[in-house]
Every structure is written in structure tokens, then in C-alpha cells.
Amino acid sequence: xxxxxxxxxxxxxxxxxxxxxxxxxxxxxxxxxxxxxxxxxxxxxxxxxxxxxxxxxxxxxxxxxxxxxxxxxxxxxxxxxxxxxxxxxxxxxxxx
Numbered sequence: 618x619x620x621x622x623x624x625x626x627x628x629x630x631x632x633x634x635x636x637x638x639x640x641x642x643x644x645x646x647x648x649x650x651x652x653x654x655x656x657x658x659x660x661x662x663x664x665x666x667x668x669x670x671x672x673x674x675x676x677x678x679x680x681x682x683x684x685x686x687x688x689x690x691x692x693x694x695x696x697x698x699x700x701x702x703x704x705x706x707x708x709x710x711x712x713x
Contacts, residue, residue: 622693623674623681629698629707630677637679648683648694648709657713659691 637644644663651660664682667673672688674681688694691711699708 623676623683623688624693624695625676625679625681626695626697627677629696630679632698633679645680645682648681648687648691648696650687657711659694659709659711659713661696661707661709 633646640663642663644665645667647662647664649660649662651658667680667682668684670685671682672685674683683691691713694709694711697708699705
């Protein structure tokens with residue numbers, strides 16, 4: 618997909634690559650609307666394959682999937698991995 622507005626930091630890519638190596642699986646990362654986190658929050662889950670209505674992005678060897686309609690509403694999307702006290706996690710910002 619040319620000119621898409623999805624950026625993923627090197628730190629987030631490294632974490633995801635290490636996770637998938639430990640799982641010994643070639644999973645894809647799906648960007649979803651995360652109801653548990655509150656309104657208009659995006660989350661990440663591992664997935665097996667793209668669906669018919671998905672936008673598909675390959676970034677540094679990792680395939681990201683997202684419902685095309687949600688992508689169009691949420692872009693631009695930035696994914697980072699941050700460490701903080703008492704833990705670490707993904708920080709996802711978007712146009713939602």
C-alpha cells in the first residue's frame with residue numbers, strides 16, 4: 618500500500634520480532650479498536666491471516682493488518698513501545 622500513514626518505531630518492531638521468535642510462529646499483528654481501553658483506543662493482537670476487508674502493511678518484516686474502514690478513520694497511526702515504572706507496553710496514537 619503506497620503512501621500509507623502507519624509508522625512503527627524500531628523499539629516496537631524489535632519487541633514484536635522477539636515475541637514472535639519466542640512463540641516460534643509467523644503471526645501477523647492486527648490493529649483493532651480496543652473496547653476495554655475506552656472509546657477510540659487502538660490495541661494490538663496477534664492474528665493468523667488477513668480478512669477480505671483488511672488493509673495489509675509490511676513493515677520491517679512484520680505484517681500488520683487492520684480493517685480498511687477503521688484504518689481510514691484512524692490514520693495517521695503511530696505505534697511505539699515504551700518502558701515505564703512499573704512495566705512496559707505499546708503506545709498507539711491515531712487520528713481517532
